[in-house]
Amino acid sequence: MTTVLVCDDSPLVRETLRRAVATVPGVERVTTATSGEEVLRRWGAERSDLVLMDVRMPGLGGVEAVRRLLAGDPGARVIMLTMAEDLDGVALAVAAGARGYLHKDASRAELRATVSQALADPTWRLAPRRLRSADMGVAPTLTAREIQVLEGMSHGRSNAEIGRELFLSEDTVKTHARRLFKKLGASDRAHAVALGFRWGLVR
Amino acid sequence: MTTVLVCDDSPLVRETLRRAVATVPGVERVTTATSGEEVLRRWGAERSDLVLMDVRMPGLGGVEAVRRLLAGDPGARVIMLTMAEDLDGVALAVAAGARGYLHKDASRAELRATVSQALADPTWRLAPRRLRSADMGVAPTLTAREIQVLEGMSHGRSNAEIGRELFLSEDTVKTHARRLFKKLGASDRAHAVALGFRWGLVR
């Protein structure tokens, strides 16, 4: 019985991953956990062949979870999930024994390929993958202009200021703003900036 | 005789690093190499206590150089140098046995601190350095209330909504908002949310 355990605190990401992993040939069961603590708690009773775990989680972080998991079971295979370019987190997790990592905005195909390979080869290590966001149905695609406007907002610029910076009229900036709000599902600029950070669109 | 080996193909970077490392207390000699091949070639004759090596180098890359170096001498201590956010390179190098990494745009102080620590403690591994925050100092301290308000903003709530949620008047929310803006140095709520994410105050 080949099982994969997906661990992420965000229900949205968790479900997306679960569904994607479930389509990998050979995977018979996908279980989920919402925290590192839960993974450790359940590991004794019910092990998985592969664990996909978020680097950043509240409470016990992904790195520490990997460390403890491998301390108890050196054979466990873990792939870390990372939102943006989380250098520290990934490096620490790999040092702790994670087999590799995946960006959360990887395509479904890439995700499946990596999971498939990790399951097929028990000695598999680190096939880094960086990819697009659109395929996961998670992160909205903003145009270059919209991202520029969003970045301006994240720096505390007013629409007029952003306009001067980008040589646009304030009205044009407002149009871009409205469009990116709609795409992100944001109710105002503060929300948009937050979502931008959460999707890794801005830093 | 404590010696450090700096390996980078760019003369400019190499010299800068050499001079910086030379000022670390306890370091008696700093040698340089321009390629992974050179490091391996000279390692038999003349070992160093610590190697600083660029991840990206022409010919034998930094990752492969680390792998081969450690294959011949498992006790060798290597810190990788990386230009930008080179997730793949760093992860691979760490997997290959590198003790840690440093951004090339790290401050002199950061570099020296890391080298110093690596030399002092032979078991040293991965003291991740987040340089974004390094030059900013320390995160401002927000009160619990202020963080609640900031979180409300990051969820796209208006002041009135946040007030209803926290059983406060809108005016009180505005007061908290104004105070947290001042603490963060934010010009508006969007900026405040961005700074909150950058400081790790909200997620």
Add this chain to the structure above:
DNA sequence: ACGACCGTCACTCGAAAGGGTTACGGGATT
């Protein structure tokens, strides 16, 4: 060639936001 976006700009209008200021009771700190 025909939508579907994208980038650009304009106008209106009501609803928020944000600055300044004041105030008062309570902790904590000095």
Add this chain to the structure above:
DNA sequence: AATCCCGTAACCCTTTCGAGTGACGGTCGT
């Protein structure tokens, strides 16, 4: 005791935002 910060609340006043709407030329894919 004096002071500083916090939590609460209110008032005024100006600026900014955001929604709605319309428009026009360009590009891309079908």
